[in-house]
Amino acid sequence: MVGNKLLRQKDTQVLEYDRFLSLLAELTPNERTRKKILSLRYSTDPEEVKKRISLASEFISVLRSEGYFPLTEIPDITQTLDLLSIEESVLSPEELLNTASVLKIAREVKNFLSPYVGNTRYLVQLHRELYPSRETERIIHDSIDSSGMVKDSASRDLASIRKSIREVEKQIISVLEGIIYSQKYADIVQEKLITVRRDRYVIPVKYNFAGKLQGIIQDRSSSGQTIYLEPVSVVQLNNRLSDLKLQEHIEIRRILKFLTDILRGKLAGLRKTYSSLVQLDYLYTVGKYALKYNCVFPEISGEMHLIDARHPVFLMLEKEFRPIELKLGQERKGLIITGPNTGGKTVALKTAGLSAMLVQSGIPVPVAEGSKIPVFDGIYADIGDMQSIEHSLSTFSAHILNIKEIVSSISENSLVLLDELIPGTDPDEGSAIGIGILEKIKKTGGYVIATTHFKQIKIYALSDNYFNVASVGFDRERLIPTYTIHYNSVGQSMAFYIAEKLGLDPEILETGKRYVDEHFVRLEEAISRLEKFKAEYEEKIEKAKKLETQLQEEKIRYEALRKELEKEKRQRWEIVRKEAEEYLKSVRDRGYQILQEIKNTGSGKSLEEFITTEKGKLSAPKVEEHQGVPSIEIGDKVKLKGKNTTGEVISIREDRVHVNFNGIKIWTRLSDLEAVSGKKEEDKKVKFSFSRKRDSTFRPELKIIGKTREEAIREVEQFIDRAVTEGISTVRIVHGYGSGILRKAVREYLDSLPFRVKYEDAPYNEGGMGVTIVHLN
Secondary structure, three states: OOOOOOOOHHHHHHOOHHHHHHHHHOOOOOHHHHHHHHOOOOOOOHHHHHHHHHHHHHHHHHHHHHOOOOOOOOOOOHHHHHHHOOOOOOOOHHHHHHHHHHHHHHHHHHHHHOOOHHHOOOHHHHHHOOOOOHHHHHHHHHHEOOOOOEOHHHOHHHHHHHHHHHHHHHHHHHHHHHHHOOHHHOOOEOOOOOEEEOOEEEEEEEHHHHHHOOEEEEEEOOOOOEEEEEEHHHHHHHHHHHHHHHHHHHHHHHHHHHHHHHHHOOHHHHHHHHHHHHHHHHHHHHHHHHHHOOOEOOEEOOOEEEEEEOOHHHHHOOOOOOOEEEEEOOOOOEEEEEOOOOOHHHHHHHHHHHHHHHHOOOOOEOOOOOOEEOOOOEEEEEOOOOOEOOOOEOHHHHHHHHHHHHHOOOOOOEEEEEOOOOOOOOHHHHHHHHHHHHHHHHHHOOEEEEEOOOHHHHHHHHOOOOEEEEEEEEEOOOOEEEEEEEEOOOOOOOHHHHHHHOOOOHHHHHHHHHOOOHHHHHHHHHHHHHHHHHHHHHHHHHHHHHHHHHHHHHHHHHHHHHHHHHHHHHHHHHHHHHHHHHHHHHHHHHHHHHHHHHHHHOOOHHHHHHHHHHHHHHHOOOHHHHOOOOOOOOOOEEEEOOOOOEEEEEEEEOOEEEEEEOOEEEEEEHHHEEEOOOOOOOOOOOOOOOOOOOOOOOOOEEEOOOOOHHHHHHHHHHHHHHHHHHOOOEEEEEOOOOOOHHHHHHHHHHHHOOOOEEEEEOOHHHOHHHEEEEEEO
16 A cells, blocks of 8 residues: 555554444445455555545535436456366356446446536546446347346257257157057056156156166166166167267357357456446445434544544444544644543544544544544554453553564654553553653654553643543443543542542542552542533533523524515515505596696586695505404414305414415415304315416426435425425425435325325336325325
8 A cells, every 4th residue: 555654453442443344334235345345455645545446535425316216236257267268268147247236237327427527536537437338238138038047049949959859859759759658558657757867858666567668767766666767769869869969068158158258349348347336336325324424524634633523433332322523633643542441441542443444444434523633544442451361461562562663663753642641560660651642652753642640641641732631521420431531630640539439448549548649549539520611611611602602693593584675675666656656647647638628628527626635645554454354363264355265374474375275375464364263174175276477487396415414394384285285296305314204204294185196216227215296196
């Protein structure tokens, strides 16, 4: 691997990289893809890492868009391709059919990807290396049926030979039936049965009477009481049949050789096609994992900042684990984690190391958007009990040898993970050696995360600006880690507290405390007080953040409402302006008409009547606008004036009302409604319909992939309403596979509608279970 100084198997094992790959491999049905996944190793070449990330990102983008990928099982044609490279080799019918299947899959995948690869850099290369051939598929399937038999139609000669075989077999059976059903041979025939021995038709004859019928003995029963006799009368026919079957075998081989040679001429393209399909299946497997567990690629950077990071193996095994935040800066490249010895610190180390390995393998990780990570030239770990009886090594010796190998291999771009620095020896001496190791890594400039209980190492890290100090949260009641990492916090070992909670004899604890260094006791007390103040401070900060978030949300809602009111205000002014213009125009037109009448008649009566009428209009409100407006509230039953359909008020906005009429929701004026009093007539069937000009921009397909359940249902509700008003009878809702939550939510919503709908999964080639087809009645 490019740039590797030392890629150690022990590091991938202890950080559970190999275990993760085993779990990932279970997500594909293809053995060749599983082998590819299990042999995967992370790269330390920055350009190679970026290429892997880009390729996976391009594919996952397609998967997010479509919700599925048309690839399931791929026949393994590795040995077939090797056979094709040998001249004069002949493939079996099964091998030919499998190759045709690969060509068909390549054709479907190539067509599927074609609309998406135009703007990609790496996915387009895999797309180009798919070489389907519909003609080759057709030739193979025209010659071989699905059971693997070469068809009669594969060649004229084969059809003729098989016709002759059937005719000869018919003659043989006719002759043999004449013998076994003849009274003449009734006493010698063991069983009225025609069978085949050594590729020749025979009949079972009693051993004692075999001499009464001339023929050739082809076989005997296990008891010896029955012999299988080929009567003389069918010997020539059997010879003819054997010759025809030999001709058939030669002709079949010639046909298979012809088909094999066609594929041999396409060998280079077949190799690339199969390799690309395996690579695409690998990407599909990674994509399924990424979508299921909401994984993303952190930004490649000089610092490590993993936000809401979850341990990938814990996640896939569905183990309880709270997300953590891991930070290593470009200046503070060291992190010392302290806290009780309950597993939280080790999980943090493994999460950091495994996440780095996966990113450098081109596999997204379960972290939040905005996370960052460097490309390390080596990821090294010293975790767990490394005692070796086989090599006569104590825990201390094993750790020292491992760390010696690590520090001799690292650079400023390496990541070192040290769990419980130097265990298995005197704490004072172990602390001194641990500080020396950290100093060595600091001089090299490498990234390091280490866990420790030793107070000397804590004090050293606090006094050095190369290191940051953090502690792992601990639930005092349940005696388990919370996994939360508190930065700028030393934490407590809590050995006495945990021992007391676990029921150790109080006398033992009191005796032990007398032998603890007084300065250590004071340090622990100071740390305890500091942690208490820190917890109170963080609680207040958290409350302030929540208030700030709520304030921001309220601000956004207020701004949206303000804009909506402004828009409605402008719309109202526009209506008033148009009404005023129309009124003035009518007044002006009528005025010109009256002046003409006065000029012709000399009477001003019509002018007086006009002035009186228009004055009355201006001084009195319009009856239809301001009188008789019903008092309506949310939840009331209402109906449109002049209509019989009853609906329910959903919301009211000034003089506009949102009403649900039997599942069809519309906005209307308050003045157009009247309240419905008394009991609803349940038995009265009412039809409500309205028509509108169909909107040519409306598309009968909705994509909700990546939405939350609430967002998705809100969009589906609007989409179905729109489809009903547009008169659309069939629509598609693309929700993807994922965990099935969106699919279930969509169908529960459809079941709740007040009008009848039918729904079903889309056909396999149109999305399958990732798409719901809805039929609106």
